[in-house]
Amino acid sequence: MNRDSGMYERSSHGRILVSDFEPHPLLRGPHAQTMVPALLRPTPKLALRRERLELPDGDFVDLAWAGPARGSRLAVLVHGLTGGFQSKYLRGTARELIARGWRVVILQLRGGGDEPNRHARCYHHGDTGDLRHLWRVLRQRDPGVRLAAAGWSLGANVLLKALGEEGTTAPVEAAAAACAPFRLLPCAEKLRRGTARLYQARLLRDLKAIVARKHAAVPAPVDMDAVLAARDFIEFDDRYTAPLNGFRDARDYYERCECGGFVGAIRRPTLIVNARDDPFMTPAVLPRASALAPPVTLEVSRRGGHVGFIAADAHGRPYCWLEPHLADFLDRTVAC
Structure with a gap:
């Protein structure tokens, strides 16, 4: 399935594999690979059962369940920035897991839904508390359930950071992540330059719409005019994410929350899939x-x-x- 780079031993640390992925011959470039599925792919159909999960601090997150009502294996799925229950990559992976006999539950990160959450703060790259709480709730509800998790982009960062924080106490048996940013400042700087600015503009537009809608109902102790005038992610995080979450500034937020500082502490089988031509980052990350x-x-x-x-x-x-590919890894690793 993959070709091992042959450069590393697995006994003392992880390994890097050279993927055998080959792009569609008409979609070889990074922008075609990124934009075609996002814009042209129909949203995979998935019957969802909604649940609101109350949190210990008085806020809430929304969950969506799919697949069989009962079963021994359950995968928790975490979306990316501005994503949610409708994310195509997430629904597609859910369908693959369900076809292999899994139950799935989608975590819509705090503040990510249509209804504003109760507290001023929303989710961010380092906000792992709700995911870790959900893992333990699921374990309490069904002590015999075999848990796994998957995340994409921002959700990959949240998942990998949570796994590193949990270490040997992680309630999940295996995890899969895709397009993990690893180092947040270089990614934010990449999105300031060249064609990548188009992706930043689209994401910032959607993100500003989310926070504007939210803070019309739940005022935040920040200058919302300055937030909505932010020209890039670094300005946005300086003016919004950092002050709302106790960080000194955007750079402090990035340094403390990037998953690259946590992947050395993970103690569960974990597959991370990244592309060298990812337009949201550089191979150096x-x-x-x-x-x-x-x-x-x-x-x-x-x-x-x-x-x-x-x-x-x-x-x-x-x-x-x-x-x-991700579903196969989880299915093999958490075998019936």
Whole structure:
């Protein structure tokens, strides 16, 4: 399935694999890989059962369940920035897991839904408390359940940071992550330059709409005019994310919350899939194998874009290679 780089030993640290992913011949570039599934792919159909989970601090998050009502294996799925229950990559992976007999529950991160959450703060790259709380709630409800987790982009950062924080106490047996940013400042700086600014503009527009809607109902102790005038993520995080969450500034937030500082403490089998041509980051953010904990495998493809990975099937038709790939890893690792 993959070609091991052969450069690293797995005994003392993780490993890096060279992925065998091959892009669809008509979608070889990073922007085609990123934009075509996001803009042109129909949203995968998925029957969802909603639940509101009350949190210990008086706030809430919303969950969506799919798959069989009962079962021994349950995967918790975490979306990316401005994502949620409708995220195509998340729904596609949920369908793949359900086809393998899994139950799935989607965590819509705090403040990510249509209804504003009760407290001023919203989710961010380092906000792992709600995910860790959910893991323990699921374990309390069903002590025999076998938990796994998957996350994409910001959700990958949250998941990997949570796993590192939990270490040997993590309630999940395995995890899969895609397009993890690893180092947040270089990613934010990349999104300030060249064509990547188009992605930043779209994400900032959606993010500003979320916070404007929220803080019309729940005022925040920040200058919202300055927040809504932010020209890039660094300005936005300086003016909004950092002051609302106790960070000195954007750079302090990035340094303390980037998952690259936590992947060495993970103690559960974990697959991370990243593409070297991801337009949201540069290859320089990818960690060395020596920074990875022994159970962690970083699979790196030459192409794939950001949450793209569109390949061609035997008949030349495009399909989302990443989704069955992640599902296969979890299915093998948490076998019935």
